[in-house]
Amino acid sequence: xxxxxxxxxxxxxxxxxxxxxxxxxxxxxxxxxxxxxxxxxxxxxxxxxxxxxxxxxxxxxxxxxxxxxxxxxxxxxxxxxxxxxxxxxxxxxxxxxxxxxxxxxxxxxxxxxxxxxxxxxxxxxxxxxxxxxxxxxxxxxxxxxxxxxxxxxxxxxxxxxxxxxxxxxxxxxxxxxxxxxxxxxxxxxxxxxxxxxxxxxxxxxxxxxxxxxxxxxxxxxxxxxxxxxxxxxxxxxxxxxxxxxxxxxxxxxxxxxxxxxxxxxxxxxxxxxxxxxxxxxxxxxxxxxxxxxxxxxxxxxxxxxxxxxxxxxxxxxxxxxxxxxxxxxxxxxxxxxxxxxxxxxxxxxxxxxxxxxxxxxxxxxxxxxxxxxxxxxxxx
Numbered sequence: 001x002x003x004x005x006x007x008x009x010x011x012x013x014x015x016x017x018x019x020x021x022x023x024x025x026x027x028x029x030x031x032x033x034x035x036x037x038x039x040x041x042x043x044x045x046x047x048x049x050x051x052x053x054x055x056x057x058x059x060x061x062x063x064x065x066x067x068x069x070x071x072x073x074x075x076x077x078x079x080x081x082x083x084x085x086x087x088x089x090x091x092x093x094x095x096x097x098x099x100x101x102x103x104x105x106x107x108x109x110x111x112x113x114x115x116x117x118x119x120x121x122x123x124x125x126x127x128x129x130x131x132x133x134x135x136x137x138x139x140x141x142x143x144x145x146x147x148x149x150x151x152x153x154x155x156x157x158x159x160x161x162x163x164x165x166x167x168x169x170x171x172x173x174x175x176x177x178x179x180x181x182x183x184x185x186x187x188x189x190x191x192x193x194x195x196x197x198x199x200x201x202x203x204x205x206x207x208x209x210x211x212x213x214x215x216x217x218x219x220x221x222x223x224x225x226x227x228x229x230x231x232x233x234x235x236x237x238x239x240x241x242x243x244x245x246x247x248x249x250x251x252x253x254x255x256x257x258x259x260x261x262x263x264x265x266x267x268x269x270x271x272x273x274x275x276x277x278x279x280x281x282x283x284x285x286x287x288x289x290x291x292x293x294x295x296x297x298x299x300x301x302x303x304x305x306x307x308x309x310x311x312x313x314x315x316x317x318x319x320x321x322x323x324x325x326x327x328x329x330x331x332x333x334x335x336x337x338x339x340x341x342x343x344x345x346x347x348x349x350x351x352x353x354x355x356x357x358x359x360x361x362x363x364x365x366x367x368x369x370x371x372x373x374x375x376x377x378x379x380x
Contacts, residue, residue, distance in 0.1 A: 009036035128223030150265030151243035151256035174209035211302035324372025
């Protein structure tokens with residue numbers, strides 16, 4: 001048993017990634033100590049987590065007499081988001097939220113030399129270049145939790161970066177991949193949440209159906225691994241077994257293969273560079289898969305993909321406005337205000353008038369994100 005327990009704080013502990021992170025930590029409890037947990041409005045789940053994991057600090061929005069009581073009874077201190085991320089006891093900060101709320105706390109944690117395991121795509125889309133530069137300056141590891149960027153990371157271990165020819169990111173195709181295009185105007189929000197291979201939160205599941213999520217992963221790969229736009233490809237892979245591939249200059253290709261389970265990339269980040277057995281994770285049995293398929297992406301089915309990349313390549317505050325508008329449009333779809341096929345049109349219509357700031361600071365990035373959200377609301 002290790003004598004030192006790595007202190008973990010989780011921003012967004014009650015969401016899909018947060019709960020799966022806690023599952024991994026529980027499996028390897030001899031290696032970790034829970035320092036801080038944070039939630040937005042899911043007070044009941046946070047109550048359960050406090051009882052089970054005994055964190056030192058918690059953060060939550062709103063008022064809850066139950067939470068106040070259990071915190072007092074268990075000597076758990078209530079902190080704000082940033083205070084948890086800056087705690088001196090936190091060695092590794094897990095960023096499992098969505099949206100822009102974790103951007104500032106992440107920068108502050110990096111400034112204090114804390115390693116970051118990030119599932120929040122938005123903060124990398126908004127501030128990728130700044131985040132990577134800041135992490136390098138502070139000798140901090142910025143580790144991806146999502147399966148596709150984690151797969152790239154794993155494939156690149158021990159390789160010369162100059163030998164990379166291209167990166168190939170796989171996409172499941174989302175909830176509506178097998179539905180005829182002419183029927184997409186009639187699909188419902190509830191149907192969009194039935195992902196064929198992954199268990200995820202509502203926002204990212206809709207983003208998967210529109211392929212916005214995959215555009216975000218291209219942008220992530222560009223910043224996390226320093227890859228040129230033209231050297232990143234995306235292909236459809238319905239089985240979700242091969243999570244990414246890296247082709248090298250000599251013609252060889254590495255792939256990371258595993259059954260779809262977020263706990264594997266989460267564990268890889270938490271325990272890196274160690275690989276330790278987890279009996280809760282299924283193994284890949286090649287004899288059970290007679291057909292593993294790959295297809296080109298149908299851009300007419302997924303208009304968000306090219307649209308998102310075109311705005312991301314403009315740089316400045318364009319990616320932040322894009323992220324904000326996407327969150328607003330997905331919320332509008334989930335609440336029944338627009339149809340699924342109207343998501344991409346609403347995003348583009350909303351941010352077309354954005355006044356770009358070429359060299360933004362963090363405040364500019366957050367304001368542009370919020371501007372994108374508000375523009376969607378005005379357009380409804």
